[in-house]
Amino acid sequence: MADECGRGPLGLFPAEGMKRMKSRSAALSRGLLQAGILLLVACVAGGAMNMVRSSPLPWVADWSPGTRFTAPSGESLLIPLQDAIALFKEGRILFLDARPAAQYEEGHIPGAWSVPWQSFDQYVERLMAELPEDRTVVTYCDGEHCALSGDLARALRELGYENIRVLHNGWTRWREAGLPVERGDGRGS
Amino acid sequence: MRQGFSDYFQGAWRDPGVLGLGARLFLGAIFVYACTDKIADPQGFAEAVYNYQILPDSLINLTAIFLPWVEMVLGICLILGILREGTAILAVLLLLVFFGAVLFNLARGLDINCGCFDTSPGGGVSMAWIVARDAVFLLPSFYLLKRTLARDNVPGRGEKTL
Numbered sequence: 341m342a343d344e345c346g347r348g349p350l351g352l353f354p355a356e357g358m359k360r361m362k363s364r365s366a367a368l369s370r371g372l373l374q375a376g377i378l379l380l381v382a383c384v385a386g387g388a389m390n391m392v393r394s395s396p397l398p399w400v401a402d403w404s405p406g407t408r409f410t411a412p413s414g415e416s417l418l419i420p421l422q423d424a425i426a427l428f429k430e431g432r433i434l435f436l437d438a439r440p441a442a443q444y445e446e447g448h449i450p451g452a453w454s455v456p457w458q459s460f461d462q463y464v465e466r467l468m469a470e471l472p473e474d475r476t477v478v479t480y481c482d483g484e485h486c487a488l489s490g491d492l493a494r495a496l497r498e499l500g501y502e503n504i505r506v507l508h509n510g511w512t513r514w515r516e517a518g519l520p521v522e523r524g525d526g527r528g529s
Numbered sequence: 530m531r532q533g534f535s536d537y538f539q540g541a542w543r544d545p546g547v548l549g550l551g552a553r554l555f556l557g558a559i560f561v562y563a564c565t566d567k568i569a570d571p572q573g574f575a576e577a578v579y580n581y582q583i584l585p586d587s588l589i590n591l592t593a594i595f596l597p598w599v600e601m602v603l604g605i606c607l608i609l610g611i612l613r614e615g616t617a618i619l620a621v622l623l624l625l626v627f628f629g630a631v632l633f634n635l636a637r638g639l640d641i642n643c644g645c646f647d648t649s650p651g652g653g654v655s656m657a658w659i660v661a662r663d664a665v666f667l668l669p670s671f672y673l674l675k676r677t678l679a680r681d682n683v684p685g686r687g688e689k690t691l
Contacts, residue, residue, distance in 0.1 A: 374615020386598035397571045403586040
């Protein structure tokens, strides 16, 4: 029986253990070098591929809300909270809640429709038929980084609705502003 | 010299055995499969990386540009069985990073699909499923690493090694 270093029971044949350890570290260092080669090849391929794309991804992008929520035309989709409140008071706004239905039921902006982005497909037809033309449609979800509202707004824009905006971090900001909220499954159930 | 060169790219693991071969092909196929969508839609992948909320904004696009190709090259090398020590190390590292990222977000209650904090049971289940899946992928990668590094890979004794 050999122990960790490969020695025999009487401490004989230490050379065998040394050899094994050496071969292990040799395999490891060779492995690290190979991993480096792999990464290098991948970087060259990825960089080259990105440069020949018809629309290359910028190496570094701005991920702040102002640029994240833009229409393909480059125009910002964001609506300032004050503008949304003003339209709300005049009754000229329709909110679409892009969060999962369970969160909508726990509380939402009064009159908002529940349009969970995850199951958008199920809502498309109804939206196409019922979205009002005379009101500004504003999507919202919850959280600084939440992308659901932007995804929903862009999808509706692609379907041809121009009058669509995003209230960034809408649910939190709406509550923080002390504005009224509504519970239950409401209109969008 | 020619032998040494081929050794270098082939690794000392000459006879992989069924388990080793299976692990290599399985992982290779998964990496190649996983990267195709990301390569086809870099903007979408960048958004997914953003949703993880782990990397600083300046690294998001770079990750979206290079990471899928690391997976692609790694997957191809795994399938072909070249650069074996390197692929074993990189596969384990990459899967550990993915596993850690998902676990981290699960622990802080972040629903990655949604990109927002969500503690609803529905969100938790899918995340737990992702964790379990990643853990399953880690097994063959550890097996490969063990086979390539922990074995007696003395050059010239290839016929005795695995």
